[in-house]
Amino acid sequence: MSVTTPRGFRSAGIAVGLKSTGKPDLALVVNDGPARASAAVFTGNRAQANPILWSRKVIAGGTARAVVLNSGGANCFTGDFGYETTRLTAEAVAAALGDARAEEILVCSTGLIGTGDQAFRDRIVGGVPTLAAVLAEDDATAPAAILTTDSVEKTAVREGGDEGARWTIGGMAKGAGMLAPGLATMLVVITTDALLDDGALDRALRRATRVSFDRLDSDGCMSTNDQVSLLASGASGVAPDEEEFAAALAALCDDLASQLQADAEGASHDIDIEVRGAATEEDAAEVGRSVARNNLFKAAIFGNDPNWGRVLAAIGTTEAAFDPYRVDVSFNGVRLCHAGAPDRPVEECDLTPRRTHVEIELFAGDCSATIRTNDLTHDYVHENSAYSS
Amino acid sequence: MSVTTPRGFRSAGIAVGLKSTGKPDLALVVNDGPARASAAVFTGNRAQANPILWSRKVIAGGTARAVVLNSGGANCFTGDFGYETTRLTAEAVAAALGDARAEEILVCSTGLIGTGDQAFRDRIVGGVPTLAAVLAEDDATAPAAILTTDSVEKTAVREGGDEGARWTIGGMAKGAGMLAPGLATMLVVITTDALLDDGALDRALRRATRVSFDRLDSDGCMSTNDQVSLLASGASGVAPDEEEFAAALAALCDDLASQLQADAEGASHDIDIEVRGAATEEDAAEVGRSVARNNLFKAAIFGNDPNWGRVLAAIGTTEAAFDPYRVDVSFNGVRLCHAGAPDRPVEECDLTPRRTHVEIELFAGDCSATIRTNDLTHDYVHENSAYSS
Numbered sequence: 001m002s003v004t005t006p007r008g009f010r011s012a013g014i015a016v017g018l019k020s021t022g023k024p025d026l027a028l029v030v031n032d033g034p035a036r037a038s039a040a041v042f043t044g045n046r047a048q049a050n051p052i053l054w055s056r057k058v059i060a061g062g063t064a065r066a067v068v069l070n071s072g073g074a075n076c077f078t079g080d081f082g083y084e085t086t087r088l089t090a091e092a093v094a095a096a097l098g099d100a101r102a103e104e105i106l107v108c109s110t111g112l113i114g115t116g117d118q119a120f121r122d123r124i125v126g127g128v129p130t131l132a133a134v135l136a137e138d139d140a141t142a143p144a145a146i147l148t149t150d151s152v153e154k155t156a157v158r159e160g161g162d163e164g165a166r167w168t169i170g171g172m173a174k175g176a177g178m179l180a181p182g183l184a185t186m187l188v189v190i191t192t193d194a195l196l197d198d199g200a201l202d203r204a205l206r207r208a209t210r211v212s213f214d215r216l217d218s219d220g221c222m223s224t225n226d227q228v229s230l231l232a233s234g235a236s237g238v239a240p241d242e243e244e245f246a247a248a249l250a251a252l253c254d255d256l257a258s259q260l261q262a263d264a265e266g267a268s269h270d271i272d273i274e275v276r277g278a279a280t281e282e283d284a285a286e287v288g289r290s291v292a293r294n295n296l297f298k299a300a301i302f303g304n305d306p307n308w309g310r311v312l313a314a315i316g317t318t319e320a321a322f323d324p325y326r327v328d329v330s331f332n333g334v335r336l337c338h339a340g341a342p343d344r345p346v347e348e349c350d351l352t353p354r355r356t357h358v359e360i361e362l363f364a365g366d367c368s369a370t371i372r373t374n375d376l377t378h379d380y381v382h383e384n385s386a387y388s389s
Numbered sequence: 390m391s392v393t394t395p396r397g398f399r400s401a402g403i404a405v406g407l408k409s410t411g412k413p414d415l416a417l418v419v420n421d422g423p424a425r426a427s428a429a430v431f432t433g434n435r436a437q438a439n440p441i442l443w444s445r446k447v448i449a450g451g452t453a454r455a456v457v458l459n460s461g462g463a464n465c466f467t468g469d470f471g472y473e474t475t476r477l478t479a480e481a482v483a484a485a486l487g488d489a490r491a492e493e494i495l496v497c498s499t500g501l502i503g504t505g506d507q508a509f510r511d512r513i514v515g516g517v518p519t520l521a522a523v524l525a526e527d528d529a530t531a532p533a534a535i536l537t538t539d540s541v542e543k544t545a546v547r548e549g550g551d552e553g554a555r556w557t558i559g560g561m562a563k564g565a566g567m568l569a570p571g572l573a574t575m576l577v578v579i580t581t582d583a584l585l586d587d588g589a590l591d592r593a594l595r596r597a598t599r600v601s602f603d604r605l606d607s608d609g610c611m612s613t614n615d616q617v618s619l620l621a622s623g624a625s626g627v628a629p630d631e632e633e634f635a636a637a638l639a640a641l642c643d644d645l646a647s648q649l650q651a652d653a654e655g656a657s658h659d660i661d662i663e664v665r666g667a668a669t670e671e672d673a674a675e676v677g678r679s680v681a682r683n684n685l686f687k688a689a690i691f692g693n694d695p696n697w698g699r700v701l702a703a704i705g706t707t708e709a710a711f712d713p714y715r716v717d718v719s720f721n722g723v724r725l726c727h728a729g730a731p732d733r734p735v736e737e738c739d740l741t742p743r744r745t746h747v748e749i750e751l752f753a754g755d756c757s758a759t760i761r762t763n764d765l766t767h768d769y770v771h772e773n774s775a776y777s778s
Contacts, residue, residue, distance in 0.1 A: 047705025047713040077701055077713075079730035113698025114731050221685045221699075222706045295684070295765075296610045296773050303774025309502025310610075312466055316436025317611045324436040324466075341468035342503050376684075378767050384685050385692025 002143055002155030005170035006193035008032050008233025010135040013145030016127030018072025018111070018120065024145035025072040026124060028131050029189050030097065031065050035234025038064040039201035040106065041209050043226035049076030050086045050116070051107040055227060058090075058106050063198055065100055067189050067229045068093050068131075069108040069146045070124055071174070076109070076224045078116030085121040092125045096132035108187045108227045110148055110174060143172040146187050149383065150174050154259040158248045160194075160240055167194035167236040169248055173256040186213060186260060188228040190252065193236035194245055204246040205230045211369075212253035215285065218264040218374045220293040228253075261372045266379030269301050271356040272370050279365035283320035287360060288371030290314045298376035304351040306331035311358065321364045328361040391532055391544030392418050394559035395582035397622025399524040402534030405516030407461025407500070407509065413534035414461040415513060417520050418578050419486065420454050424623025427453040428590035429495065430598050432615035438465030439475045439505070440496040444616060447479075447495050452587055454489050456578050456618045457482045457520075458497040458535050459513055460563070465498070465613045467505030474510040481514045485521035497576045497616045499537055499563060532561040535576050538772065539563050543648040547637045549583075549629055556583035556625040558637055562645040575602065575649060577617040579641065582625035583634055593635040594619045600758075601642035604674065607653040607763045609682040617642075650761045655768030658690050660745040661759050668754035672709035676749060677760030679703045687765035693740040695720035700747065710753045717750040 003011050011029045018025040031038070040059045042052050058064050068089055075082045090105035109116075134141075143153040154173040161167045175186030196204075209228055230249075261270050273291050278284035291297055294314040300307035308329040316324055325340030334349040336342065356375075374380075392400050400418045407414040420427070429448045431441050447453050457478055464471045479494040498505075523530075532542040543562040550556045564575030585593075598617055619638075650659050662680050667673035680686055683703040689696035697718040705713055714729030723738040725731065745764075763769075 045702060045705040046707075047701045074698070077698060077726065077729050077731070079728070082730075113696075113702065114726075219684050221683055222702065224698075224702050224705060293682075294610055295608050295769075299770050299773035302770060305774065307502075309463070309466060309613075312436045313434060313502065313611065313613050316434040316613060318435075337466065337503075339468070340466050341471075342466070376770055378770055380684075381688050381691060381765055381767055381770055384688035385694065 001140060002157060002170045002172045003029050003189055003191045004137055004139050005157045006168040006191045006233065008193050008235030009191045010137050011139040011142040012131050012134045012136060013141035014127065014131050014134065016123040018070055018123055024141065025070055026127050026131055027069045027142040027145035028093065028135065029067045029142060029191065029231065030135055031231040031233050033233055035195055036063050036065055037196055037198045037201050037232040038230065039198060039205045040227060040229045041205060043223055045222045045224050047224050049074050049109060049225040050078060050082040051075055051109045052225060052227060053083060054086045054090065055106045058103060061103055063104065064106045064229070064231065065104045066093055066097065067106040067108060069187055071110050071146050071148050073111040073115035073120050074109050074113045074225050075116035076113045078114065082116040085116055088121065088125050089128065092128035096129050106229050110146065110187055110225050113224060146172065146174040148174060149265055150263055152263055154256055156252045156255040158252045160244050160248045161238050165238045167192060167238045167240050169252050171252050171256055173260060175260045186226055188256060190230045192232045193234065194232055195234040195237060195239040196232050196245065200242055201230050201232055204242070204249050207246050208250040208253040212250065212257040215370065216257045216261055216372045217289055217292045218261060257372065261374065264374040265383045266377045267374035268377050269354055269356045269375040271301060271358060271373045271375065273358045273360065273373060274368065274370045275360045275362065276368040277362040277364055278367040279321040281367045281369055284367050284369035285371065286318050287315050287320050287362065288369055290318045291358070292371045292373035295376055301351060301356060301375040302377045306336055306346050306349040306351055308337040311360065312337065315360065322362040326363045330359040332357050390529060391546060391559045391561045392578055392580045393526055393528050394546045395557040395580045395622065397421050397582050397624030398580045399526050400528040400531040401520050401523045401525060402530035403516065403520050403523065405512040407459055407512055413530065414459055415516050415520055416458045416531040416534035417482065417524060418456045418531060418580065418620065419524055420620045420622050422622055424584055425452050425454055426585055426587045426590050426621040427619065428587060428594045429616060429618045430594055432612055434611045434613050436613050438463050438498060438614040439467065439471040440464055440498045441614060441616060442472065443475045443479065444495045447492060450492055452493065453495045453618070453620065454493045455482055455486065456495040456497060456620070458576055460499050460535050460537050462500040462504035462509050463498050463502045463614050464505040465502045467503065471505040474505055477510065477514050478517065481517035485518050495618050499535065499576055499614050502613060535561065535563040537563060538654055539652055541652055543645055545641045545644040547641045549633050549637045550627050554627045556581060556627045556629050558641050560641050560645055562649060564649045575615055577645060579619045581621045582623065583621055584623040584626060584628040585621050585634065589631055590619050590621055593631070593638050596635050597639040597642040601639065601646040604759065605646045605650055605761045606678055606681045607650060646761065650763065653763040654772045655766045656763035657766050658743055658745045658764040660690060660747060660762045660764065662747045662749065662762065663757065663759045664749045664751065665757040666751040666753055667756040668710040670756045670758055673756050673758035674760065675707050676704050676709050676751065677758055679707045680747070681760045681762035684765055690740060690745060691764040691766045695725055695735050695738040695740055697726040700749065701726065704749065709751070711751040715752045719748040721746055
């Protein structure tokens with residue numbers, strides 16, 4: 001259970017032949033109300049897939065009542081034909097639901113860029129009626145249908161409110177590669193039975209994604225297809241405290257981001273880069289991201305080498321406020337660099353555990369941020385050199 | 390012959406025990422005049438090694454008359470002790486030359502960050518008299534003494550002027566990893582017997598490095614120790630046309646940059662990313678650099694996969710002027726993407742040759758730039774996960 005844990009939702013996932021493996025590749029999440037609201041955030045990439053172009057209009061135009069998602073093809077850079085495929089997909093969903101318009105249907109696609117031919121269209125549009133026919137309130141098949149190179153399903157649930165007035169949030173996510181800032185390549189659908197309007201959902205979603213998905217930077221590569229959708233049904237009848245709801249949503253997004261990090265393609269270390277003592281939160285995030293994107297640092301972690309020199313070299317490329325000769329760098333709790341010189345012997349530091357904690361103290365202020373990344377491994381290179389074959 | 394091809398220079402390279410392999414690791418290039426001039430450019434990294442801090446003062450304070458370079462240790466983040474080592478090195482060279490001051494000696498170091506203890510200092514300072522004793526006008530030993538993980542020496546020579554009034558430029562370079570923008574991790578020494586002053590050298594050097602070393606971005610990682618030094622002896626007695634000299638210097642830097650690209654750690658493809666039709670040259674360089682730093686693109690090239698979708702996804706992360714649905718992308722002369730949709734079949738494109746040409750047409754103006762990079766390979770990961778061991 002995940003997106004159907006909150007009341008007022010049905011979902012389903014089936015195989016329509018987009019994946020050569022025959023695994024599930026088409027999913028649908030429907031908001032049955034009674035009081036529908038929605039919000040979504042999209043990739044920051046200027047090169048945007050057809051489903052992103054479509055879904056932006058849906059959100060701008062009103063409230064979404066369903067999300068249809070396919071894996072097995074990104075429908076990005078597939079020309080006008082690809083945009084028409086997205087529109088026809090939304091129309092098919094609207095028709096199957098009976099009481100909806102195409103302009104109320106969010107569409108998400110993931111897979112190889114450039115994939116979206118006639119067969120792709122026929123399989124999706126032709127599969128929608130079958131998909132709609134198996135929608136269920138206790139569905140557990142949707143999360144698998146959105147996976148690409150992911151090895152496990154990612155789901156999370158949170159709840160809030162007082163006894164007798166509970167509300168719930170549920171989410172499912174996919175993402176294992178092209179994981180970076182403008183959301184980390186991912187598709188996420190979050191549902192809640194809390195009673196909230198579009199504006200409140202939008203505020204809470206932007207707060208939550210800013211410090212969770214936006215700080216996951218597995219491989220520095222921003223996707224063309226990222227979308228995080230949030231649907232509220234109001235089925236609990238409970239209008240939550242906005243702060244409490246935002247906190248629960250942030251916790252759920254953080255949980256899903258952590259699951260995405262743990263399943264990143266080819267990774268052998270999950271690295272949390274905690275930057276403290278920054279002049280601003282932006283500085284802290286910039287420093288963390290610069291280290292997270294440094295291939296030499298990432299390769300060193302793969303080799304269990306706590307190479308603090310590469311951390312400092314990466315920090316030096318930022319615009320953040322800091323004095324290179326006052327920075328402290330610790331790996332897994334062992335301070336290896338202090339005040340611009342070697343500190344504890346590197347032999348004291350054990351990087352064999354998968355979870356890796358790099359702590360950077362800038363001594364430039366009181367702000368902090370943590371960027372999540374992964375190491376650069378043989379398997380990452382292998383998986384991504386053979387992806388389209 | 391390289392730095393001693395121009396008249397008025399002596400050089401030498403010896404082993405003083407900084408490298409565990411016993412290979413040469415200390416080099417010296419001396420300008421014997423008669424009319425000395427100098428210029429230098431340094432890493433853009435804010436985290437700068439002690440020799441960079443020192444050499445900046447040398448250039449700011451007047452004209453350099455020699456460059457001493459060591460491999461086997463970066464002397465970066467080695468505290469005040471490390472800076473003192475650099476000063477003592479310059480003093481030892483000045484004393485050995487007899488008629489020089491320490492403040493006229495440029496110092497360069499390359500190797501592991503954090504390396505620079507008492508033994509390191511003793512070997513360098515103690516080795517300088519031996520090094521100075523073997524300085525020769527026909528030396529060929531200096532280029533090998535500055536190498537780290539490089540597999541071959543990099544040298545280049547150009548000449549100019551008219552018959553009977555010839556001048557010459559010679560250069561040597563090292564660099565195989567941490568190769569990126571603020572010069573691409575490298576040490577370069579260039580000599581010329583042309584008669585030019587400090588200002589003319591500085592202008593020509595900045596023009597040349599901007600379109601050569603600054604556009605080499607093998608792995609996106611900027612070094613703490615980059616330095617390109619240019620010394621003029623005036624020994625030819627010929628004052629060249631400044632434009633002609635600048636062009637010859639640019640050609641020599643381009644030659645050396647190409648040699649650095651070809652010897653990049655673990656690389657199996659040398660990729661030239663040519664961006665055309667950009668609104669500005671800065672846009673072109675930004676687009677090329679964004680593609681050059683995209684790990685998914687780099688891994689695809691390793692797998693001989695002309696993955697144009699990853700090129701477009703990388704372009705989309707830039708601020709450059711362009712319409713994502715008007716861009717053309719060609720690999721090795723085959724246009725695979727046209728106007729935001731697939732064009733020629735990818736099977737027509739052969740990526741098995743080491744040299745790879747990616748051409749991006751933005752249709753946004755008349756400016757262009759080429760960024761040189763390499764693919765992301767198993768060997769890159771291997772070399773850089775084991776570097777400090």
